[in-house]
Amino acid sequence: MKNLFLILFLSVFVISNLFAIDFDTANKIFFEARRDRDVEKIKALISTLEGDKDLLTSSQLLTVLADSYLEYGLWGVEGKEKEKIYEKARSYAEKAIKLDPNNGRAWYIAGASIGRLAQYRGIVQSLFMLKDFDRYISKAIEILNDPLYRTFALLAMGMRYRDVPWPLYNYEKAESYMKEALKYTPIYPNIYLELGYLYLKMGKKDLAKEMFIRVVKSDPHPWLIKTHEESVNLAKKELEKLGGI
Secondary structure (H helix, E strand, C coil): CHHHHHHHHHHHHHHHCCCCCCHHHHHHHHHHHHHHHCCCHHHHHHHHHCCCCCCCHHHHHHHHHHHHHHHHHCCCCCCCCCHHHHHHHHHHHHHHHHCCCHHHHHHHHHHHHHHHHHCCCCHHHHHHHHHHHHHHHHHHHHHHHCCCHHHHHHHHHHHHHHHCCCCCCCCCHHHHHHHHHHHHHCCCHHHHHHHHHHHHHCCCCHHHHHHHHHHHHHHCCCCCCEEEEEHHHHHHHHHCCCCCC
């Protein structure tokens, strides 16, 4: 029922404003949808933004739409459908960058979308995509002022150096980027989760266990409630493998 009211609100809002939605309203709805992983809310937002008369002239609205597609791909759809959604996220993010080359959030979304798309390509093709990933994420890190999105970008680069196959991985760089991410959003438990996975790869099981315990005992970031729940469940599974807390 709550989601029905939201859809009706968005429809009335758009009609009453000649098919326009302002950035602050769209961004607030996006953050709420991501916080709760509310599929209907984010689908309604996507539909509203794609019907907005100012979309293609607004880097900010394009960015919210790209971010909505990225999140929708992460937890709103299954299987092959994810690839199509990530393609849209990348496309809208690149449109936002063309309108405003200093839009750091859009640079991050474009890079993150490429990282997700690489999962659906063969090893050779995914390695070719790495150059674009590095370019977008490096630029995001360079120009982002928003601490949360700077955290996302630094963590993405850390995971890149942890997970990309030989000879392109670098565990020391991965650790450096992840620890840098902690400076900007220390209450984001995903950083500790990813550090835990890194230390497992490095053979440092005691440090890995310490990171997973931090995840389990952490408080959620107020805008990432469902993400926190997922991280805690994953950390608990790793702790079971390591003999528990």
